[in-house]
Amino acid sequence: MIHLHHIRKQFGHFTAVDDVTLSIEKGTVYGLLGANGAGKTTLIKIMCGLLDPTSGTGTIFGHDLVRERNRIKQSIGYMSQKFSLYQDLTVSENIAFYARLYGIEKPETRARELSEQFDVYTFKDKVVYSLSSGVRQRVAFACALVHAPKLLFLDEPTSGVDPLARRKVWKWLYRLAADGMSIVVTTHYMDEAEHCDRIALMNAGRIVAEGTLDTLRKGLPVQLHSLEDIFVHVMREDVNR
Structure with missing residues (x-):
């Protein structure tokens, strides 16, 4: 791929x-x-x-x-590291806007579907800048998936x-x-x-x-079990090369 x-x-x-x-x-x-x-x-x-x-x-x-x-x-869908939504638009307006960019026939319907899927429907009429970071991340997630990318x-x-929001994001990733x-x-x-x-x-x-x-x-060459230990070992070896 x-x-x-x-x-x-x-x-x-x-x-x-x-x-x-x-x-x-x-x-x-x-x-x-x-x-x-x-x-x-x-x-x-x-x-x-x-x-x-x-x-x-x-x-x-x-x-x-x-x-x-x-x-x-x-x-493809892309969710950037920096928050990239339109702060003065509502949750529904942001998702619908991205749906229109990708030529989705019924952008408002798609916005509602994704709002419900990612548990942000109760915030649908709130402007994005007023939301917590966890909710905003879920909205950005929905926008990245608006066109059902492969x-x-x-x-x-x-x-x-x-941590709770992190767990939710990975639950969605496993499902996708x-x-x-x-x-x-x-x-x-x-x-x-x-x-x-x-x-x-x-x-x-x-x-x-x-x-x-x-x-x-x-x-x-050494027995390491956790990814953290592996990461530290590999980085140290790379720096010492």
Whole structure:
């Protein structure tokens, strides 16, 4: 579904993504794990067609990342790390607006469906800036899914929300994955990453380890069980190279 080959992204003299080669299969919940500045957000923006790679090639659903980005955008949903909804519109107005952008025939009906699905219908007539961070995240989630994408990109979707809201988001992710949707998610939370089908550990723009949690454990010269210990060990080894 996703194939990246030697992707590199530079901003002036700074290399944000450094020679990333990656394949993600259909129906996978794929986690990108790394510290701030590791390159996770830049890599997701390249896959979404929001940034051109400086070099390298890639395809999503067989479409070229650069030449066919408009075709790719019709099949993907994206929820950015920063809150990206219209603060002075209501919940229903925000969702309906995104539905219209994607050509949904009955945007108000779709807005109601998603408001109910993500437990924000009681807030449908409230302007977004007046809502708590957890409710706003659920509205952004609904907007990313308004056109029923086959592939969903989530950039730290649970950042800044309480543990209960985090649990709800991941419950929805599991449900979407069970229905056949593919999901690429960045996170700082080790407990969340442990539930991904595959994990890529990023450091300084590079992928320094990749695989299932079991393969990451087995590939180390020492016996480590928790993802947090694996992450610390891999990053330390990478820095010492």
